Amino acid sequence: xxxxxxxxxxxxxxxxxxxxxxxxxxxxxxxxxxxxxxxxxxxxxxxxxxxxxxxxxxxxxxxxxxxxxxxxxxxxxxxxxxxxxxxxxxxxxxxxxxxxxxxxxxxxxxxxxxxxxxxxxxxxxxxxxxxxxxxxxxxxxxxxxxxxxxxxxxxxxxxxxxxxxxxxxxxxxxxxxxxxxxxxxxxxxxxxxxxxxxxxxxxxxxxxxxxxxxxxxxxxxxxxxxxxxxxxxxxxxxxxxxxxxxxxxxxxxxxxxxxxxxxxxxxxxxxxxxxxxxxxxxxxxxxxxxxxxxxxxxxxxxxxxxxx
Numbered sequence: 001x002x003x004x005x006x007x008x009x010x011x012x013x014x015x016x017x018x019x020x021x022x023x024x025x026x027x028x029x030x031x032x033x034x035x036x037x038x039x040x041x042x043x044x045x046x047x048x049x050x051x052x053x054x055x056x057x058x059x060x061x062x063x064x065x066x067x068x069x070x071x072x073x074x075x076x077x078x079x080x081x082x083x084x085x086x087x088x089x090x091x092x093x094x095x096x097x098x099x100x101x102x103x104x105x106x107x108x109x110x111x112x113x114x115x116x117x118x119x120x121x122x123x124x125x126x127x128x129x130x131x132x133x134x135x136x137x138x139x140x141x142x143x144x145x146x147x148x149x150x151x152x153x154x155x156x157x158x159x160x161x162x163x164x165x166x167x168x169x170x171x172x173x174x175x176x177x178x179x180x181x182x183x184x185x186x187x188x189x190x191x192x193x194x195x196x197x198x199x200x201x202x203x204x205x206x207x208x209x210x211x212x213x214x215x216x217x218x219x220x221x222x223x224x225x226x227x228x229x230x231x232x233x234x235x236x237x238x239x240x241x242x243x244x245x246x247x248x249x250x251x252x253x254x255x256x257x258x259x260x261x262x263x264x265x266x267x268x269x270x271x272x273x274x275x276x277x278x279x280x281x282x283x284x285x286x287x288x289x290x291x292x293x294x295x296x297x298x299x300x301x302x303x304x305x306x307x308x
Contacts, residue, residue, distance in 0.1 A: 061157030167260030
């Protein structure tokens with residue numbers, strides 16, 4: 001193949017491009033180091049030390065211990081340092097993280113995403129997964145976690161979700177490859193709906209009582225997240241967002257699809273409805289997929305909008 005790019009030295013990276021790639025790798029490793037430090041210190045159970053792994057100032061985005069409300073699991077968010085401290089106090093009173101293994105991870109300058117399992121030790125006798133556990137018992141939980149860092153020192157939150165369902169069920173005679181291809185197509189349709197301001201198309205991906213915790217680009221306070229419970233709350237939020245912004249394009253940067261979750265990072269370019277000014281920002285989120293292939297929970301964050 002003839003190289004038609006002016007100044008391109010050939011199939012290898014130029015020195016300048018290699019330097020850029022290594023600088024980018026440094027940013028990724030810095031982001032990962034913030035997450036690693038947080039995990040290592042959380043294993044100690046020292047709440048004040050754990051809080052020291054957060055950035056000096058918020059807003060923060062943190063998932064509290066899930067609770068069962070009206071017969072279903074609910075995952076709430078807290079965004080203040082005081083609230084996060086109380087969450088860690090409550091968490092480590094009942095259980096302690098003893099290990100974390102990442103089966104998959106995605107690094108970016110402003111976040112790290114991990115899919116793996118947590119090993120926890122129970123401090124009291126409680127019922128878990130239909131069984132009674134005693135103090136000192138260990139149990140593994142398959143889980144997803146997103147650590148936003150926003151490129152700074154420390155994390156700005158911990159968006160954690162322990163697996164709830166068995167994942168998407170294959171149809172009769174369907175192979176795992178066919179199932180994953182269907183889930184990939186479902187996610188493509190979801191992204192297409194987001195990019196075309198098709199609210200009903202976005203809602204079609206979510207279970208009726210599905211929950212969403214994401215960066216709130218309708219808030220006047222930068223960095224805030226919003227907690228949405230069910231399709232109707234998501235519909236109202238989307239109507240507000242599309243009343244403010246017109247999506248011009250959504251570019252897919254990263255994606256990982258499994259039979260029970262989908263992770264993606266996207267770059268959005270939008271125009272203001274009010275004055276036509278244009279902005280771009282990044283969004284990273286993950287979603288657990290239930291047996292009916294509907295999203296039961298979606299959690300994520302995003303960067304500040306930058307004018308273009």
